[in-house]
Amino acid sequence: MTAYGIGIMVGAGIYVLVGAAAGAAGVWAPVSFLLAGLVAVPSALAFAELSARIPEAAGDSSYVEIGLRQHWLAVVVGAINIIAGTVASAAVLRGGVGYLAGVVDLDPVVATVGLGVALTAIAILGVVESLSFAAVLTAVEVGGLILIIWAGFGVAEPVTDWQAPPAPQWSGIAFAAIFGFFAFIGFDDLVNMAEEARDPRRTMPAAILISLAITALLYALVTMAAVRSVEVEALGQSEQPLALVWSTATGTSALLLSVIAVFAALNGVLAQIIMAARVLFGLGRRSPTLAIFHHAHPRFGTPVLASLLIGVAVILSALALPVAELAEITTLALLIVFSIVNAALIGVKRQGPWDGFAAPVWVPWLGIAACLSCFSAAIWGSA
Numbered sequence: 001m002t003a004y005g006i007g008i009m010v011g012a013g014i015y016v017l018v019g020a021a022a023g024a025a026g027v028w029a030p031v032s033f034l035l036a037g038l039v040a041v042p043s044a045l046a047f048a049e050l051s052a053r054i055p056e057a058a059g060d061s062s063y064v065e066i067g068l069r070q071h072w073l074a075v076v077v078g079a080i081n082i083i084a085g086t087v088a089s090a091a092v093l094r095g096g097v098g099y100l101a102g103v104v105d106l107d108p109v110v111a112t113v114g115l116g117v118a119l120t121a122i123a124i125l126g127v128v129e130s131l132s133f134a135a136v137l138t139a140v141e142v143g144g145l146i147l148i149i150w151a152g153f154g155v156a157e158p159v160t161d162w163q164a165p166p167a168p169q170w171s172g173i174a175f176a177a178i179f180g181f182f183a184f185i186g187f188d189d190l191v192n193m194a195e196e197a198r199d200p201r202r203t204m205p206a207a208i209l210i211s212l213a214i215t216a217l218l219y220a221l222v223t224m225a226a227v228r229s230v231e232v233e234a235l236g237q238s239e240q241p242l243a244l245v246w247s248t249a250t251g252t253s254a255l256l257l258s259v260i261a262v263f264a265a266l267n268g269v270l271a272q273i274i275m276a277a278r279v280l281f282g283l284g285r286r287s288p289t290l291a292i293f294h295h296a297h298p299r300f301g302t303p304v305l306a307s308l309l310i311g312v313a314v315i316l317s318a319l320a321l322p323v324a325e326l327a328e329i330t331t332l333a334l335l336i337v338f339s340i341v342n343a344a345l346i347g348v349k350r351q352g353p354w355d356g357f358a359a360p361v362w363v364p365w366l367g368i369a370a371c372l373s374c375f376s377a378a379i380w381g382s383a
Contacts, residue, residue: 001190001193001197001203001204001207002206002207002210002211003134003135003138004134004135004138004190004193004207004211004271005186005187005190005207005208005210005211005212005215006138006142006186006211006214006215007134007135007137007138007141007186007267007268007271008134008185008186008189008190008267008268008271008272008275009183009184009185009186009187009211009212009215010138010141010142010145010215010218010264010267010268014145014183014218014219014222014242014264015095015099015141015144015241015242015260015261015264015265016091016092016095016096016098016241016261016265017095017179017180017182017183018222018223018226018235018241018242018245019235019236019237019238019239019241019244020176020179020236021033021176021179021180021223022176022223022226022227022232022235022236022241023232023233023235023236023237024172024173024175024176024179024236025168025169025172025173025175025176026161026166026169026172026227026232027159027161027162027165027166027227027232028165028168028169028172028173029176029223029226029227029232030220030223030224030227031168031173032173032174032176032177032179032180033177033180033183033219033220033223034180034220035173035174035177035180035374036177036180036181036183036184036374037180037184037216037219037220038370039177039181039370039371039373039374040181040184040187040212041212042342042359042363042364042366042367042370043187043188043338043341043342043367043370043371044187044208044209044212045209045359045363045367046341046342046345046359046363046364046367047059047187047188047190047191047208047341048187048204048205048208048209048357048359049205049345049354049356049357049358049359050063050067050191050341050344050345050348051190051191051194051200051204051205051208052200052201052202052204052205052356052357053348053354053356054066054348055194055195055197055200055201055204056194056195056282057192057193057194057195057278057279057281057282057285059191059192059194059282060077060078060081060188060191060279060337060340060341061074061075061077061078061081061279061282061283061286062074062282062286063341063344063345063348064077064340064341064344065286066344066347066348066351067343067344067345067346067347067348067351068340068343068344068347069347071286071287073340074286075283075286075287077337077340077341078279078280078282078283079283080333080334080336080337081188081276081279081334081337082276082279082280082283082310083333084329084330084333084334084337085189085272085273085275085276085279085310086272086276086310086313086314086317087317087329087330087333088182088185088268088272088330089268089269089272089273089276089310089314089317089318090313090314090315090317090318090320091182091318091330092265092268092269092272093112093115093116093265093269093314093315093318094112094318095239095261095265096115096261096262096264096265096266096268096269097111097112097115097265097318098239098240099239099240099243099258099259099261099262099265100115100258100262102240102243102254102255102258103255103258103259103262109319112315112318112319113315113319115266115269116269116311116314116315116318117311117315119266119269119270119273119311120273120307120308120310120311120312120314122270123270123273123274123277123302123307123311124300124302124304124307124308125300125302133270134267134270134271137263137264137266137267137270138267140260140263140264141260141261141263141264141267142218143260144242144257144260144261144263144264145218145221145222145242147246147256147257147260148222148225148226148242148245148246148257149218149221149222149225151225151229151245151246151249151250152222152224152225152226152228152229152245152249153221153224153225153228154249154250155228155229155248155249158228158229159227159228159229159230159231159232160231161227161231161232162227162228171380174374174377174380175377177374177377178328178331178332179328179331180219181331181334181335181374182328182330182331183219184212184215184216184219185330185331185334186211186212186215186271187208187211187212188334188337188338188341189271189272189275190204190207190208190211191204191208192275192278192279192282193274193275193278195278201356201357205356205357222242225245225249226241226242226245229245229248229249230244230245230248230249234248240254240258240261242257242261243257243258243261269314272314273307273310273311273314274307276306276310277302277303277306277307277309277310278303278306280293280303280306280309280310281293281294281296281303281306282294284306292305293305293306293309332375332379335371335372335374335375336371336375338367338371339367339368339371339372339375342363342364342365342367342368342371343364343368345359345363345364346364346365349361349364
């Protein structure tokens with residue numbers, strides 16, 4: 001579960017969105033990632049407690065239904081999660097195809113469709129097979145980030161802005177936090193795997209918090225290495241920002257990093273398809289109109305129809321919109337969902353005592369404030 005959490009977060013955009021963040025915040029991009037991480041912490045604690053209390057697929061919807069007793073709102077939250085997961089997957093798939101184009105000469109449309117179909121098939125074959133494949137990809141992509149950190153901090157002569165940073169532009173930093181927050185997406189997806197865990201009461205909180213801590217450390221170091229070694233203008237314009245960091249810092253071919261970035265994208269797309277399909281499966285349990293999706297294949301044990309629908313939607317979205325726009329849509333939607341889920345935890349806590357993992361009573365209130373503040377700052381920064 002921890003490997004899945006790290007994989008879905010690392011695969012959710014750091015290989016693609018460092019450039020977009022640097023373009024918006026300049027050399028202060030690491031501050032944007034720090035801000036995004038701070039926004040994520042209270043919500044991560046809320047998800048950790050709720051996933052232990054209510055270990056169900058379509059976790060967010062279940063939390064809202066039980067905590068706020070509003071079925072319509074639970075369905076809306078589930079629908080937003082499915083859309084956000086699909087769009088996030090499309091953003092990562094599109095970014096992965098950009099890296100793949102640096103390795104082999106392929107038609108982007110053919111590559112997008114081919115990879116999308118292959119990953120949907122893996123998601124259908126079974127959760128053990130999917131997570132085993134994802135664990136291998138996670139090891140590869142984390143290794144790639146460690147190489148980037150080593151290369152970026154090994155540059156003898158850092159770029160001018162790193163040596164003499166310009167004054168921070170807080171509107172740009174706030175807007176760049178959108179991309180930073182997108183790259184932390186994953187702990188919320190992890191809760192939808194609770195029904196696959198043997199002991200969710202113990203496993204889910206640990207997996208959520210450990211994966212978030214490891215990912216935050218990696219992001220901080222990677223972003224600093226990037227803006228230290230490459231001019232932010234070049235980073236902001238690159239579709240392969242970490243490959244650019246590697247080639248600039250080492251003076252060697254970025255082929256290896258491009259291949260690793262493709263693996264990272266595959267991991268992120270696979271994890272999001274698995275998550276979104278299980279949200280749809282869980283909604284089918286609670287909503288008669290969606291009951292057709294609440295069926296698992298007798299042999300594979302996976303929600304085949306839901307996985308197929310999500311896979312097709314991911315491919316079509318990846319063909320239609322650019323990465324930065326996909327990431328912005330996803331993040332703004334999830335900030336609203338996180339606010340509602342934090343409110344649901346307040347309601348759950350009022351329903352009775354609990355002897356498992358429990359966040360302090362003020363955490364969900366802080367989570368709501370942090371999410372809404374980040375949402376407002378992002379709208380202000382993009383204006």
